[in-house]
Amino acid sequence: MIRLRINGQDHELDVDPATPLLWVLRDNLNLTGTKYGCGIGQCGACTVHLNGQPVRACSTPVSQASSFEVVTIEGLSKDRSHPVQQAWIAEDVPQCGYCQSGQIMAAVSLLKRNARPSDADIDAAMTNICRCGTYTRIRAAIHKAAAMMGDA
Amino acid sequence: MTRVTRRRFIQSSATAAGGLMLAFHVPAFGKAKPFDAATGGSEINAWILIDPDDTITIRVAQSEMGEGVMTSLPMIVADELEADFKNVRAEYADANRSVREGGVYNRMLTGGSSAVRHSRPYLQQAGAEARERLVKAAAERWNVAPAECYADYGKVYHRPTRRSINYGAVAADAAKVSVAGVKIKSPRDFDLIGLPTPRLDVPEKVDGSAVFGMDVRLPGMVYAAVVHCPVLSGTLRGFRFNAVRDKPGVIAAVRLERGVAIVAETFWQAKTAAEALPIEWDIGEDGRAFSDSMQRDFVAALDKEGALVDNQGKAAETMDLADKVIESQYVVPYLSHACMEPLNCTVQVSPGRIDVWAGVQDPLSALKAAAETAGVAPENVYVHNCFLGGGFGRRSHPDYVREAVQVAMEVGQPVQMIWTREEDSRQGQYRPMAAIRFKAGFDISKNLIAYTNHSVTHSILSGINPDAVKNGVDPTSVEGLSNMPYRVANKRITHTIKNTYLSAWFWRSVGSSQNAFALECFVDEMATAAGMDPLHFRKRYLADRPEMLNVLDQLAQKSGWGKRMAYGSAQGMAIHECFGTICAQVAEVTVTEKGGLTVDRIVSVVDCGNLVNPMTAEEQIESGIVFGLTAALYGKLTIENGRVLETNFDTYRMLTMAETPVIETHFALSGGDKWGGIGEPGTPPVAPAVCNALYRITGRRIRSLPIKDYYLSRA
CATH class of the missing domain: 3.30.365.10 (Aldehyde oxidase/xanthine dehydrogenase, molybdopterin binding domain)
Structure with a gap:
């Protein structure tokens, strides 16, 4: 049995401890907001937080996640009210949208570490791939979210 | 504390569709109100449905793969309809209905940058006809001449008396009247077309709730991972299922022309078993290609x-x-397309009926491919299109649909087949x-x-x-x-x-x-x-x-x-x-x-x-x-x-x-x-x-x- 705390809820699961957290989220818990893109930790579509730190769930065995607080896109807010989600809506960021859960989770984590990131900080932190090329809008949305969070 | 010891997870909601109990999400866009025909909405024509609360559902025959058709095509209809765009939501047009009703949704392919170029005239026509029906129905209710009435911003007005009625209140009647000779607007009369409009699908894409093909969940669904011959033209000679049969969760192996699918309770189980499966290939001459x-x-x-x-x-x-x-x-x-969402398709085979869930650029060609593969009449195939995690042309080829139908027919349970990123990259096209x-x-x-x-x-x-x-x-x-x-x-x-x-x-x-x-x-x-x-x-x-x-x-x-x-x-x-x-x-x-x-x-x-x-x-x-x-x-x-x-x-x-x-x-x-x-x-x-x-x-x-x-x- 693996114990997991996800989005504030406790779970006990009968899964192989080597299973990547991604597939436990998606197939065992039906938290499908976290996406499979590459399976090798390259694209970041599966980004979730372990104690606030961004990790690539496709390359994180579920056993490793059991001692942390896991937050997925579904746990960010109940009503899309997180400033990063609001900024994403304001900047009309998503196109196909498949990578955006991971992008948002990476951005939230960046803003936790750095309330006013520069463009260079954003370049360094945001390594997630977006095949639709929404990068310029992601950048604008991160700046907007930083401003919103600063005003709050 | 919730305790999930088996992976069987059945979603709480279920809808009856053609005698089948299926629980699935139909992607809904815009106003967050799931479509439900039981709300008493009235279909004005195949493209437009108006609920009593004024919610307008506009059907979109093209696929949303990031290019924004779920917003731009409803804008075309809504402009002619004189709708309040705040009340507009979009949903996919049904390919099966188009098959049954003489191609009512016209071309459903999304490709060649043609969504607006091809469909604008007939979408304008659909919106204009619906508007005139709403006007006529309101005029009949007031017992006045339609020429004294006009439509604006979701209401019909009677000019002389300044009376007005919401679309939602007159929609049921509008569905019954007929109009003829309706002309579409010329560009100088557009209100909505040309206006920068935020995408209707954005809210669902910032909280993980947007349903892509891979996010479809059905009761009793199992997963399939496929291993194909590493050389595209090669074929499968044989494999030894006994070597992986006892691995956790493994249910079945399905022989395909160019590979083999392993079906298991979760995708990870299917994938790890497929990777461990001893397979012999007929590589052929192309194994020498550089x-x-x-x-x-x-x-x-x-x-x-x-x-x-x-x-x-x-x-x-x-x-x-x-x-x-x-x-x-x-x-x-x-070059490969490398869509962010690796190709996948979910299929449920029932007696005389096939249901397909996938992100596809052409629901009609997917429907035809599924019908051919299963040997079922096209009228009995239902393609439930999802959001596409990228398309770029790749998802107009139905090879992945065919293969998923093949697997589901063997398994007798709903199956979600996923090609890993590596398999996706190797499958040509x-x-x-x-x-x-x-x-x-x-x-x-x-x-x-x-x-x-x-x-x-x-x-x-x-x-x-x-x-x-x-x-x-x-x-x-x-x-x-x-x-x-x-x-x-x-x-x-x-x-x-x-x-x-x-x-x-x-x-x-x-x-x-x-x-x-x-x-x-x-x-x-x-x-x-x-x-x-x-x-x-x-x-x-x-x-x-x-x-x-x-x-x-x-x-x-x-x-x-x-x-x-x-x-x-x-x-x-x-x-x-x-x-x-x-x-x-x-x-x-x-x-x-x-x-x-x-x-x-x-x-x-x-x-x-x-x-x-x-x-x-x-x-x-x-x-x-x-x-x-x-x-x-x-x-x-x-x-x-x-x-x-x-x-x-x-x-x-x-x-x-x-x-x-x-x-x-x-x-x-x-x-x-x-x-x-x-x-x-x-x-x-x-x-x-x-x-x-x-x-x-x-x-x-x-x-x-x-x-x-x-x-x-x-x-």
Whole structure:
């Protein structure tokens, strides 16, 4: 049995401890907001937080996640009210949208570490791939979210 | 504390559909109100449903893969309908209904940048007819003449008495009345069309609730992982299921023509078992194929006579008389689409009925493929289209649908089949390899007097629609070459089809993706040979194309063409017309002292005639640029021993945030009847604009892609 705390809820699961957290989220818990893109930790579509730190769930065995607080896109807010989600809506960021859960989770984590990131900080932190090329809008949305969070 | 010991997780909601109990999400867009026919909504026509609370559901027959059709197409309907767009939500049109009702949804393919170009007139008509029915029904209720009434912003008004009634209150009656001879608006009367409008699908895409094909969950659903022969043309000889049968969760193995599927309770179990499965392949002769030698064969074929595409004046004779002749050849590799969401499809087989859930670019071809595979009449196949995690052409091929149906038929349970990223990359349907040669002759005054061009390309259409290949020419292979816009009295354009064991498919901007690179780089070579600035050379030989001249003039101004650049930096330009749209770009590029490359800024000027949603149009140009720049800098599939080497993002590199230039997009709309495509035209000019800038820095021409294969140094 693996114990997991996800989005504030406790779970006990009968899964192989080597299973990547991604597939436990998606197939065992039906938290499908976290996406499979590459399976090798390259694209970041599966980004979730372990104690606030961004990790690539496709390359994180579920056993490793059991001692942390896991937050997925579904746990960010109940009503899309997180400033990063609001900024994403304001900047009309998503196109196909498949990578955006991971992008948002990476951005939230960046803003936790750095309330006013520069463009260079954003370049360094945001390594997630977006095949639709929404990068310029992601950048604008991160700046907007930083401003919103600063005003709050 | 919830305790989940088995993976069986059944969603709480269930809907009855055709006697089947299925629990699934139908992607709903905009106003967050799940569609439910039981709310008493009235269907005004096949495209429009109005609920008593004024919610308007507009059906969309094209696929949402990022290009914004779930917003732009409803805007077209809503403009004629005089709807309050705040009350509009969008949902997919039902392909099965189109099959049963004589093609009521017309073409359902999303490709060729055609969503607006193709469907605008009949979507306007659907909206206009619905509006007139609402007006007529309201007039009948008030017992007044319809001519005294008008529709505005979700209400029908009676002019003399200033009475009004909401659409929702009159919709049920409107569904019953009929109208005839309804005319659609002309562009000057548009209210909504042309207004920057936020996408309806954005809210669902920021909280993880948007349902992509891979997110479909059905009661009792199991998962399939497929291993295909590593050589595309190879087949399955045999496998030893006993070796993995007892692994956790494993349910079944399904023999496929080119591979084997392992079905298990979770995808991870299926994938790990499939990877451990002992398999024997019939690799065949193509196991000796190398992309380097393919490319040499393509180039060698340039020396042979090709099929005639266009012949004007006396190109060969004039070339012989020319004072100066330049000749160059360009090559491009095969490319994969690399959609962010690897290909997947979920299928439920019931007696006499097939249900398919997937993100597809053509629900009708997916439906047909599923019907053929299962041996079921098309009327009994239901394709539930989902959001597409990228398409770029790839999801218009139904190979993954066919395979999932095959697996589900064997298993007797709903199955979600997922191709891993690596499998997805290996399954062919690539942007074609091509070799393209140009020759240009100049007279003593450096006027261009003769032009010849021969291209050798893997044909897309020879595989799927051989009738479209006329006189040895696949028109998709010569897009941009056959209609070369520069004026020259003597020109001869020829083409040779050269196919390999790999399969070629439509890839964002299709033939233009390689042909614009070659042609627009050669145009810069011609400008150099003529001793002219690239802008002036283009303008001179495009003198009879006023819209192109206008685009170039605006581009020169917006980009500051010719401005002084720092040592190591330069501007490069390209212009290309495809899918009815002209797009010209200036790229500003820097080569560092150590040979590093940065693309700093890309300025575009676009003439697509008219725009529906300027917001999504601008986003599409940005998207096309990143797509084109990725291919220009990094895109290449290497074949060794018949196997594709680049199967994941560690080797098939994608542009990242840090590498993305500043992007500025301007529209120079020529209006009139022109409604050009917008999903693809941003892609073709990027590679030549960057390569032309690089020439000015390095003094070397880039004549093959990707650029990463070159050693760059400042001249």
